[in-house]
Amino acid sequence: MSRYNIEKFLHTPSPELICCICQCVFDNAVESPCQHVFCKVCIEQWLNDHYSCPTCRARLSMQTIKNVLPLVQSIINKLAMHCDYQSNGCKQSLLLEEYDAHVQQCEFKLLQCPNAGCNVSIFQKDLSRHINEICEYREVTCIRGCNLQIPIHELNCHDCILALRHKLEKQQKIILEYGRRFQELAYRHQKMLYPITLM
Ligand SMILES: [Zn+2]
Ligand SMILES: [Zn+2]
Ligand SMILES: [Zn+2]
Ligand SMILES: [Zn+2]
Ligand SMILES: [Zn+2]
Structure with a gap:
């Protein structure tokens, strides 16, 4: 499924730019030998359990799918979009090619x-x-x-003495835990050196 839902565009995109599988604007447009265009993710998924073009039923496999001409992709890249966070107050309009980067760091996220x-x-x-x-x-x-x-x-209800005592108790626990681990290691080390006597 494309990330580019039609509602995200300032102007309704031309029908030639819509994927017949997901009904969104092409996301990474690719073309079949029968000259039908799809989102890359959509046709990949489709061909997982089909062997033909969803539009004309011609035999099709992923090996014969190619990227669209750069001209087509650049038309798609220049479509104007709203930000995902428009309802949070982001008034910016973006080109599709700027969309991902913007949405990542939009102030209104x-x-x-x-x-x-x-x-x-x-x-x-x-x-x-x-x-x-x-x-x-x-x-x-x-x-x-x-x-x-x-x-x-x-800050206002905090008791310094009590807080220090808690901290000390925590540290004592950590020290005890280290002591225990140290003994365990020492024991294993002994066992490695004198495997028979300690069996
Ligand atoms: Zn699609
Ligand atoms: Zn086709
Ligand atoms: Zn934004
Ligand atoms: Zn906070
Ligand atoms: Zn304090």
Whole structure:
């Protein structure tokens, strides 16, 4: 299926540019020896379980499929499209050849805030301000004594002593775990050196 749904175009595309399999504008247009044009993905899928052209039924296999003439592809490339994020406010119109790159980095794409605990979705263009200045879950250094990195919304109710104790407990667990792994390794090493005595 093509990525280029007809509704995404500023002007209704000419019917010659529409794939008969998916009813969208050709995505990577390819041509058969019987001179029918399809999206590459569409005809590939079709020929998985058919052996003939979907338009004229002539015998067909992927080996005989070729790219369309550069002229045809360049006509397709110059079609004007809306951005996928038009409903989010993106007013830009794009050439089909610019579409992929634009949609990837469109300012109006909604992204999830990466800070742990924050469930806010936010426009790409506002994300860095949100992460650095607004997010309730961004981490700041506590200046009341513990110097730990804590989410800003915990700053007022945060107990330095308790937080330090938690941190210490966590570190003790890690140290214990390392100790255990070290012993295990030492044991395996011994076993390698003296396999009989330790059996
Ligand atoms: Zn198609
Ligand atoms: Zn055909
Ligand atoms: Zn956009
Ligand atoms: Zn956030
Ligand atoms: Zn503190």
